Amino acid sequence: MRLLIKYIESRGIGKETHQSTYEGDVATIGRGTDQTIQIADRRLPLSHSRLTVAAGKLSLAATGDYRFAVNGESSRRAPLAVGDKVNISGHSLKVCEGEAGVDYVLEVELVAETVEKLRDRFQTRLRDVSLPTRGLAWVLFLVTLVGTLLIPAAGLYSDQMATLRELPLPDDGQWISGELHQNHAFLGDDCSGCHVKPFVATRNEDCLACHQTINHHFDTSVHGVDNQVGERCGDCHQEHSTTGSIIRTDQAVCTDCHQDLAAVGMQSEELQPATDFSANHPGFKVSLLKYGFDEQWRTARHEIFEDDLVEESNLKFPHDLHLSEDGIDSAAGTVRMVCADCHVPEKGGLQMQPVTMQDHCASCHQLGFDPRSPERVVPHGSPPDLMRTLREYYALQYLTEELNKNDPQRDQTLAALGTEPQREVRRPGRVARAESITDIIAASQMDPGASMGVRAQVFIEGRVAEAAANLFEKQTCTICHEITAVADTEVPWKVLPVRLSDSWFPKSEFSHAGHKNMQCESCHEASTSAVAADILMPRIDGCRECHGGEKAQGLLASNCITCHVFHADDQAPMTSTMHSAANHSTGDLIRAAINASVMAGSLGSAAASPANDSMQQSQGHP
Amino acid sequence: MHTSFLSHAGGRYFWLALVLIIACCTAYLLDEPHQAPNGGTWLGYTLGTMGALLILWLLYLGRRKRNFIQGWGTVRGWVSAHVYLGGSLLVVATLHSGFQFGINIHTLAYVLMCLVIFSGGYGVWAYVTYPAARNELKRSQTLDDIFMQLEDADGQLKREIGSLAADIRGVVTSAIERTEVGGSLWAQLAAVDHSKVIIDGVVHANPDQVKVVSWLVQRLTIAEGAESKKLAGVVRDYGARQKLLRVIRADIRFNGLQEVWLYLHVPLSFGLLAALIAHIVSVFIYW
Numbered sequence: 023m024r025l026l027i028k029y030i031e032s033r034g035i036g037k038e039t040h041q042s043t044y045e046g047d048v049a050t051i052g053r054g055t056d057q058t059i060q061i062a063d064r065r066l067p068l069s070h071s072r073l074t075v076a077a078g079k080l081s082l083a084a085t086g087d088y089r090f091a092v093n094g095e096s097s098r099r100a101p102l103a104v105g106d107k108v109n110i111s112g113h114s115l116k117v118c119e120g121e122a123g124v125d126y127v128l129e130v131e132l133v134a135e136t137v138e139k140l141r142d143r144f145q146t147r148l149r150d151v152s153l154p155t156r157g158l159a160w161v162l163f164l165v166t167l168v169g170t171l172l173i174p175a176a177g178l179y180s181d182q183m184a185t186l187r188e189l190p191l192p193d194d195g196q197w198i199s200g201e202l203h204q205n206h207a208f209l210g211d212d213c214s215g216c217h218v219k220p221f222v223a224t225r226n227e228d229c230l231a232c233h234q235t236i237n238h239h240f241d242t243s244v245h246g247v248d249n250q251v252g253e254r255c256g257d258c259h260q261e262h263s264t265t266g267s268i269i270r271t272d273q274a275v276c277t278d279c280h281q282d283l284a285a286v287g288m289q290s291e292e293l294q295p296a297t298d299f300s301a302n303h304p305g306f307k308v309s310l311l312k313y314g315f316d317e318q319w320r321t322a323r324h325e326i327f328e329d330d331l332v333e334e335s336n337l338k339f340p341h342d343l344h345l346s347e348d349g350i351d352s353a354a355g356t357v358r359m360v361c362a363d364c365h366v367p368e369k370g371g372l373q374m375q376p377v378t379m380q381d382h383c384a385s386c387h388q389l390g391f392d393p394r395s396p397e398r399v400v401p402h403g404s405p406p407d408l409m410r411t412l413r414e415y416y417a418l419q420y421l422t423e424e425l426n427k428n429d430p431q432r433d434q435t436l437a438a439l440g441t442e443p444q445r446e447v448r449r450p451g452r453v454a455r456a457e458s459i460t461d462i463i464a465a466s467q468m469d470p471g472a473s474m475g476v477r478a479q480v481f482i483e484g485r486v487a488e489a490a491a492n493l494f495e496k497q498t499c500t501i502c503h504e505i506t507a508v509a510d511t512e513v514p515w516k517v518l519p520v521r522l523s524d525s526w527f528p529k530s531e532f533s534h535a536g537h538k539n540m541q542c543e544s545c546h547e548a549s550t551s552a553v554a555a556d557i558l559m560p561r562i563d564g565c566r567e568c569h570g571g572e573k574a575q576g577l578l579a580s581n582c583i584t585c586h587v588f589h590a591d592d593q594a595p596m597t598s599t600m601h602s603a604a605n606h607s608t609g610d611l612i613r614a615a616i617n618a619s620v621m622a623g624s625l626g627s628a629a630a631s632p633a634n635d636s637m638q639q640s641q642g643h644p
Numbered sequence: 645m646h647t648s649f650l651s652h653a654g655g656r657y658f659w660l661a662l663v664l665i666i667a668c669c670t671a672y673l674l675d676e677p678h679q680a681p682n683g684g685t686w687l688g689y690t691l692g693t694m695g696a697l698l699i700l701w702l703l704y705l706g707r708r709k710r711n712f713i714q715g716w717g718t719v720r721g722w723v724s725a726h727v728y729l730g731g732s733l734l735v736v737a738t739l740h741s742g743f744q745f746g747i748n749i750h751t752l753a754y755v756l757m758c759l760v761i762f763s764g765g766y767g768v769w770a771y772v773t774y775p776a777a778r779n780e781l782k783r784s785q786t787l788d789d790i791f792m793q794l795e796d797a798d799g800q801l802k803r804e805i806g807s808l809a810a811d812i813r814g815v816v817t818s819a820i821e822r823t824e825v826g827g828s829l830w831a832q833l834a835a836v837d838h839s840k841v842i843i844d845g846v847v848h849a850n851p852d853q854v855k856v857v858s859w860l861v862q863r864l865t866i867a868e869g870a871e872s873k874k875l876a877g878v879v880r881d882y883g884a885r886q887k888l889l890r891v892i893r894a895d896i897r898f899n900g901l902q903e904v905w906l907y908l909h910v911p912l913s914f915g916l917l918a919a920l921i922a923h924i925v926s927v928f929i930y931w
Contacts, residue, residue, distance in 0.1 A: 063792075064788065064789055064792050065789070065792030065793055065795065065796045087884065089800065089881065089884070091800060091803060091804075094803055094804075094806070094807070095804075095874075095877070096800055096803075096804055096877050096880075096881055109800075109803070111792075111796040111799075112796070112799060139788075139791065139792075139795075140791050140792075140794060140795040140798070141787070141788060141791035144824070144825045144826040144827070145826045145827055145828070145832070146787065146825065146826040146832075146892070146896050146899075147826075147832075147896070147899060147900075147903075148829065148832060148899070148900050148903050148904060148907065150826070151828060151829050151832070153829065153907050155906075155907050155910055155911060158907075158911035159910055159911040159913070159914040159915075160914070161911075162911050162912065162914050162915030162918070163914040163915060163917060163918045164918070165915075165918075166752075166756075166915050166918035166919050166922065167918035167921060167922060170749045170752065170918070170919060170922035170926070171749075171918075171921065171922035171925055171926060174926070175925070175929065178929065194926075194930070196747075196748050196749045196752075196926075197748065197749055197926040197927075197929070197930055198746070198748055199682075199683075199684075199744075199746070199748065199750055199927065200682075200744055200746060201746070213930055217929075217930040217931070220929045220930075221928050221929060221931060222931060223931040224931065258678075260679040260680070260682075260684075263679060263680045263682065263744075267679075267680070270678045270679060272676065272678045274676070274678065275678060
């Protein structure tokens with residue numbers, strides 16, 4: 023097959039032709055440059071169809087799904103004859119009679135009309151929709167910056183933050199990085215209470231403006247300021263934390279120095295190295311009271327494992343007897359006592375309420391002195407008062423019994439006065455203890471003719487001496503107290519003052535409230551203690567049965583501040599050296615209000631607290 | 645050979661990002677900040693500074709990719725680093741926060757950052773998935789090519805119906821003229837088809853050209869002789885046109901899904917930049 027291919031292209035108003043020849047069996051049609059008949063139109067595939075001749079007949083077959091039209095009829099495969107007009111995507115291909123050695127002439131007319139592209143009628147890409155990306159970016163940037171920074175900052179620098187908070191405008195509340203600790207929650211949304219100067223970290227004086235009684239850790243006049251652990255309150259006390267803790271709890275804050283105090287220039291004879299409660303912590307020391315020859319109480323620290331360690335409270339008290347499982351005699355019969363009958367924690371559990379004669383002993387240890395009047399007792403705590411009570415008692419007895427013993431109206435007169443006549447009481451099998459006044463006077467070999475005043479004095483002093491000797495030396499005082507005879511005409515006995523330790527471990531804070539699920543005996547071996555001198559405080563090994571160090575496994579993880587405090591009670595307040603007057607605004611008002619209420623509360627409670635007759639304070643025995 | 649931005653330079657930035665993540669996590673686990681982990685510890689400040697610098701650098705990519713003059717590194721390298729280091733930012737910033745969140749500017753900055761990162765992550769997935777799918781769909785042709793084929797098919801159909809009955813001419817012509825592809829953002833993404841056809845003077849919805857094809861098939865049952873044969877050709881060619889429209893619609897949809905994230909990613913990035921500034925400044929105002 024030989025073909026002459028004539029291309030006719032429209033060029034403006036004219037037409038341009040060019041031609042080529044082909045010899046072969048198959049002529050290809052398509053956009054591709056390798057095609058026999060190239061139609062450079064993007065709508066066509068690279069290879070569109072094939073023109074073949076078989077048995078002298080031309081035929082056209084499209085490749086794939088492509089189609090063409092022969093004389094207006096759509097087709098994929100069609101025979102062609104001279105005069106047929108094939109349309110391929112608007113381009114026409116006319117089959118003409120062969121001439122001058124070619125079998126067929128193909129007139130290919132290429133259309134080059136410029137019509138609107140179909141695609142242009144539609145929005146086929148997101149960019150056609152003209153989304154306001156750039157505008158949205160600017161809006162987001164500016165709205166965020168103005169709303170979250172510029173407006174609150176303007177309020178801050180113009181001192182109009184309160185106005186912003188009242189209006190539905192963005193204020194500095196959105197800057198908070200975490201809720202305030204509950205103890206600070208009352209500060210509300212006034213950030214300036216603590217954040218006084220912009221771009222300056224919260225200063226110590228801003229904290230100390232409220233916390234005026236917070237103390238140093240050690241004597242800063244000797245060791246310098248507390249910056250061994252941090253220069254700012256905020257180094258240990260972190261506000262706005264979601265964990266709820268405002269105190270640095272790790273033990274490194276302590277052990278950084280306490281692992282080797284000498285290395286940080288703070289060597290101490292008393293303080294031994296400590297790094298961890300389980301692994302490295304010195305044994306407990308107790309503070310023991312000692313009554314000196316100068317009649318002063320002094321406290322001395324002792325290792326708890328010293329063998330000869332005794333408590334010198336000057337009290338006689340056998341715990342074992344009181345805690346006996348068989349019970350103990352009391353005015354109301356046999357009772358079984360428990361620890362809590364005498365030892366009750368204070369509210370909060372840190373200290374024990376004082377044990378007092380009045381509240382804890384007197385119900386059994388009644389200070390009676392006359393079996394005929396068992397309800398009459400002498401006062402506790404003051405021997406001169408005791409002697410005075412005895413004298414008054416026996417003077418009255420002399421008056422009521424002796425002077426009117428022959429008056430027939432005596433009993434009626436006494437009854438009218440509300441005074442019962444003395445009963446005769448005696449124990450079965452014994453003679454009556456109470457002798458008649460006449461007998462006593464007879465026994466004193468006194469001149470029967472002595473005056474009534476002399477007779478009364480002999481009677482009263484005789485009975486007082488006997489009752490006092492009984493009380494002090496035999497029946498009552500000496501049960502609990504150390505009594506020594508002294509050459510004193512008024513009170514010829516001395517009771518050594520009693521003082522119980524109110525703080526065995528003053529360097530730690532132990533809460534009984536936190537241990538209320540334990541038995542007292544777990545730590546205090548009281549039921550086998552026969553003398554008050556026994557030290558019933560636990561050793562560190564006892565605590566370690568439950569408590570471990572900071573990273574303890576299987577034990578209660580306990581760090582330094584589980585038992586110890588940083589701001590020591592016995593040190594000077596930080597305010598005295600660190601607080602400087604600052605120019606506060608709103609914060610000042612809040613602080614002033616708090617301080618006023620705190621002061622009012624403390625004064626009120628001090629005035630309202632009753633006089634304490636506890637043993638701890640009863641040093642007043644002569 | 646074509647190399648994806650994901651495997652640029654042997655995944656150099658993947659390994660860099662991985663090392664960064666592991667280093668940050670290790671530091672976080674080993675750090676004992678003596679307080680609840682937060683942005684204010686020394687590690688918190690370190691992570692925060694790293695995160696802020698990363699954000700600025702990642703934003704710079706938006707400007708760098710417009711540099712057609714060859715600068716330092718290739719655009720593909722920058723995209724690769726942008727993707728991997730951008731992903732690592734999620735870890736850096738989360739550790740910086742110490743997992744403390746609230747209703748405040750700080751968490752707003754974090755949330756915006758997450759939205760930017762997640763939209764970018766979607767973009768990575770889209771750029772890996774859709775181009776290949778679209779290429780397969782269009783058999784390596786461009787959408788313009790398909791539209792030209794559609795134009796061709798339209799012309800062919802118009803020629804074919806020239807000799808057919810008036811009702812057929814009316815229906816097919818109206819269906820061609822009232823064919824709709826693409827459109828609004830939603831129409832492109834959901835491939836909504838608002839095409840219409842007029843049958844007996846009434847405008848009918850013609851999604852996926854189903855209405856017109858079923859009308860033509862019914863019309864074929866009452867056609868006779870030469871008309872029947874020609875009409876069968878029209879039905880066949882209309883089916884081919886329908887296929888082309890499906891390809892076009894699917895490509896528009898895929899292209900939309902491939903690019904739509906950028907319309908969030910970029911504006912959110914600027915919102916993040918503002919929130920980042922507010923976060924840093926406000927923290928130090930109330931230090």
